[in-house]
Amino acid sequence: MATSEADEVREYRMAELAEKAGITVRTLRFYRERKLLPPPRREGRIAWYNDHHLARLRTIAALLERGHTLGGIAELLAAFESGRRDVGELLGLPGAAASWPAETPVRLRPEALADYFQGEVTPENLSTSLDLGYLAVDGDEIVHLSRRLLDVSHTLVEQGVPLAAVLGAAREVREHVDAIAETFVTLLRTHVLADAMERGEDVGETMEQLRPLATSVVDAELTMAMNRRMRAELGEAPPRGPPGVAPGASEPAGRYGSESPGTYGSAAPGRTGQ
DNA sequence: ATTCTTACA
DNA sequence: TGTAAGGA
Known part of the structure; x- marks a missing residue:
């Protein structure tokens, strides 16, 4: 078949991306400086942006429409990406900082959801998520009941696990x-x-x-x-013994836990490799 | 000459 | 945030 318009990972230069997002090139640069936009791929002199950047610009526009300040949006995006912060509280969600030990919900626009699960937000996955109670629709926004679970799902998907398998x-x-x-x-x-x-x-x-x-x-x-x-x-010799009493097998220092949320955080711009 | 950055308004 | 000037 000839190359259909269902593009691969198309890339845009500044002017084109700005036009598609309905902003000026100057604003684009401004957002980038304020860390509202991930660094573009640099090919010598020119900066290449992709659909991820476009989706984010749409999200930013939506947030601005909603009355958020640029600084607030930057905070929000940073919090979402590195995890571990109470996004619901940032958004001023009622019940976000409730006293009872519940999960903190995350409210986001459909574009933002598509942004973080690029290409995997299918009707089937949406249906499953609704069925599990993870997602709920509130007006023109989507609410995920657990920031933690949303973050983990995001990481797994980014590591190549299909969202359907995660669900x-x-x-x-x-x-x-x-x-x-x-x-x-x-x-x-x-x-x-x-x-x-x-x-x-x-x-x-x-x-x-x-x-x-x-x-x-x-x-x-x-x-x-x-x-x-x-x-x-890992094929290691399993110590055949009663469960719970592992000789000399004191717990390894690091657990599975969430001590380092910045797995893909601020360190290197290089994210999902080519 | 084009594309992007820096600097200034 | 627009625009002019300058580097690569």
Whole structure:
């Protein structure tokens, strides 16, 4: 077939990108200086921008329409990219900084979603996300219920995992974790709750105090399980022993955890390689 | 000559 | 944010 208009990764020079985004070249440079736009690919003298930049410019325009200042938008984008910040709070979302230990929601425009999952925002994936309760539609905006989950999904997709596979795994995890939660609730109900009521204690408070224990248990067990699986995957000799007692296998220093959100952050401009 | 940057308004 | 001047 001849080259259809469904382009590959087309690239634009300053003037063309600016025209497509409905801004002047000067403004384009201005955005770039203010870190609102990722650095373009530099080929000697000329700067090449791609559809990612175009999508971002659309997002910026939408945010400006919504009354945000350039500085605020820069903050927002930086927060979204490096993760770990309360975007909902930045947006002034009600309930974003709620006291209860819930996930912080992220409100974003459809263009922004398409920007971060370039080419993977299919009707099927949208449907799955809605079904899982990850996404909800609010007017002309989309709300993701968890900034953390959105960030992880973004990273996985960027590492080459199809979004459909990510969502499939998410569904699996949801089921398993649901069962775990039931285990703990049952445990507390049958052994703790009755005593607390007898002593006239605040039942809700008691539950909330014990709640982090469940998180700790799952964290520890998951860490150990990941260690076992990874060892097996890497072909190392699996120490056949009762689970939980790994001789000399104290926990490795670094966990799977989220101590370094800047995996692809501010260090090098070079992102998804060619 | 073209494309982008720097500097100034 | 527009525009003029200058480097590559």
